[in-house]
Amino acid sequence: MTLSNRLKSSVSTLAQGVCGVAAGLALVFAIAGAPGEAFAQAAPAPAVSASAPAIQGQGPALWVVKDTDSTLYLFGSIHVLRPTTGWASPRVNAAFESASDIWFEISNPDDQAAMIPLIQQYGLSPQTPLSSRLTPEELAELDVAAKTIGASAAQLEPMKPWLVALSLSVAPLIKAGYDPQSGVELALKARAEAAGKSIHGFETLEDQIGMLATLPDDVQLEFLRETLKDYDQAVTLLDSLVESWAKGDVPALERLIVEDMKTDAPELYKVLLVDRNTDWADQIQTQLQGSGTAFIAVGAAHLAGDDSVQSILKSRGVAVESVE
Incomplete structure (x- = not known):
């Protein structure tokens, strides 16, 4: 398959993965905040509610890793949600409340003051x-496409x-x-701050920007060209993903995002998922050497598939169980 065809088939997958589960909330938050101004300055972030709509049924999947003195919960998040999407099930709430330490992909996804200089440097x-x-x-x-984000081609020139x-x-x-303000991480971050829990991140803002900023120039250009043709498909795909996630259908998540990215965009799959999952597994094993209870929320795609x-962790002999 040629590079053009491979990217054409994976543009919506990449958009879904980046915006929904894979590349990180920080970029989405910054882009949603001020796209028409080409990130010249940050806009104040609106307040985030520390509550979420009620969930029906079992809700999203939850896992736990334990040893003699450590309990680590793993929860797959969606970075952007509609305000009406429920996800805070009783088991998720109980796991979160029991934890003294909360881990996200990054500790400060809504820190636009820190994000804007990085966007200007790398974007x-x-x-x-x-x-x-x-x-x-x-x-x-x-x-034409730029008008959908309140901008023009001239404003996007640099x-x-x-x-x-x-x-x-x-x-x-x-x-x-x-809306990233309705996503899982910002709601949990607000709850953690209100409860005085310690907040940590597996990565930095610069790590997340670098994942896409270091793509080869020809790949970036092809991504843009195909996005101009297909950028309006992302909503339908993300709707399907959120529906599956909200009811805990992990195999469906694997089909919708992980398998497509692995097949259609193996370079991106390695960068966005495999490499990061390996690093996070290393950090989780380090956490197990200590003690206490932690709640870990990362993009749901990182907790689906053979490279999750x-x-x-299981391949290294670490026991991971589903929380029913």
């Missing part, structure tokens, strides 16, 4: 504007292709009512 390239990389026809398409593509992928989700965090 802008004024010396090679988009008009020098795209055809006149593609620039016209970009101008941005690198990966950042423009991701911005256009996020825009339909926000328009459809998805749980699978890596």
Whole structure:
């Protein structure tokens, strides 16, 4: 399969993965906050509710890792949700309340003051504007698409292709009512802060930006070109993913995001999932050497499939059980 065809088949998968489960809330939060201003300055973040709508049925999946003196809960999150989506089941609430330490992908996803300089450093390239990389026809398409995020092709000129593509992928989700403020992490972070729990992160803001900023230039450009054709498909795919996640259907999550990314975009699959899952499994094993109870919430795609965090831990002899 050619690079063009592979990326064409995986643009919506990547958008779904980045915005929904895989690459991280920080980028989505920043893009949703001020896309039309090309991240020139941060807008104040609205308050986050420390509660979530009631859940029906079993709710999203939850796992636990234990040894003689440690209990670590693993919860797959969705970074952006509609405010009406319920996920805080009794078992999730009980696990969260029992923990003294809360772990996320990053500890400060809503810190736009820290994010904006990184976006400017890794997402802008004024010396090679988009008009020098795209055809006149593609620039016209970009101008039409840019209007959906309150911008124009001229305003996006200094941005690198990966950042423009991701911005256009996020825009339909926000328009459809998805909101990082309603996502799992920010609600749990607010609850943790109110309860005085310790908050930790597996990665840094710079780590998350670097995942996409270091993609080869030809891959970034193809991602942008295909996004211009297909960016409005992300809503339908994320709707399906959220429906499966909310009822704890992990095999469906694997089919919807993990298998597609693994097949259609193996380079991205390795960068966004395998490498990070391996690193997080290392950190979890380090936590097991200590004691106490922790609650770990990371993107749901990281907890599905043969290369999931749980699978890596099990391959190392660490017992992981589902919480029923």
